[in-house]
Amino acid sequence: MISKPSVRGRLCTALIMVFLYAPIFVLIAFSFNASNSRAVWSGFSLRWYRELFGDRYILNSFYTTIAVSVTAAAAATAAGAASAIGLHYMRRSWRTSLLFINNIPLINADIVTGVAMCLLFVSLKAFIDFELGFGTLLIAHITFNIPYVILSVTPKLYGLDANMMDAARDLGCTFFGAIRRVMLPEIMPGIVNGAIIAFTMSIDDFVISYFTAGSRSETLSMTIYAMTRKRISPEINALSTLLFISVLALLVVINIRQKPAAEQ
Numbered sequence: 001m002i003s004k005p006s007v008r009g010r011l012c013t014a015l016i017m018v019f020l021y022a023p024i025f026v027l028i029a030f031s032f033n034a035s036n037s038r039a040v041w042s043g044f045s046l047r048w049y050r051e052l053f054g055d056r057y058i059l060n061s062f063y064t065t066i067a068v069s070v071t072a073a074a075a076a077t078a079a080g081a082a083s084a085i086g087l088h089y090m091r092r093s094w095r096t097s098l099l100f101i102n103n104i105p106l107i108n109a110d111i112v113t114g115v116a117m118c119l120l121f122v123s124l125k126a127f128i129d130f131e132l133g134f135g136t137l138l139i140a141h142i143t144f145n146i147p148y149v150i151l152s153v154t155p156k157l158y159g160l161d162a163n164m165m166d167a168a169r170d171l172g173c174t175f176f177g178a179i180r181r182v183m184l185p186e187i188m189p190g191i192v193n194g195a196i197i198a199f200t201m202s203i204d205d206f207v208i209s210y211f212t213a214g215s216r217s218e219t220l221s222m223t224i225y226a227m228t229r230k231r232i233s234p235e236i237n238a239l240s241t242l243l244f245i246s247v248l249a250l251l252v253v254i255n256i257r258q259k260p261a262a263e264q
Helices: 007-030 047-052 056-088 092-107 110-124 134-158 162-170 175-204 207-212 220-227 235-263
Strands: none
Touching: 007 235, 047 235, 056 092, 056 134, 056 175, 056 220, 056 235, 092 134, 110 134, 110 207, 134 175, 134 207, 162 175, 175 235, 207 220, 220 235
């Protein structure tokens, strides 16, 4: 019999939720503030949303961020899922060693990864004529996203019944046909989770982007950092609100779609 949570437990949970989400709700509220004050409420207004959609500097950074995040998430999801499947069929000793190596970037400091990627690209310039920009930024994002996808897909592969693959092969499927028809549908929740994590990590990243974007490309986080040297415009509050609502809507849709599958 599962005991009900105590009043103290509920209170601690409520305080944690308030601590986590109160700053976000304050940001959302002040995105509708009539003045540019970050402490004094001057009345309801959509001023900052109108100015946001007219600010080409912020919008260009936003478009770059979305383009990098979507492309990197798609590429990292494909590469990560294929790598996870390949690791699943390796010998256990090799698989354990490679998964250990895969976990190193996850706990490694972003500053180390960013500097290492920057040095790599600078070294390659001695052999290939290119400049740091969107391409190097995209490669860096794909690189640090792949381990997250592998980590999301691997547990689903462990839970996969090996007899299902054998049955598909006995019924005439090729190896790759069995993967497409049997394995991929079973591990799809892990692939989707990995894609969402990769997309979120790309949008959130600053340090690695700062070292690999060069002077030709600028993500939203880099734009906000540049604004902190003077004063952050309330337009950022409006943009952050739109991003938060978009992510929240995405999570709601995913949970609604996964609920019927969990009830079956």
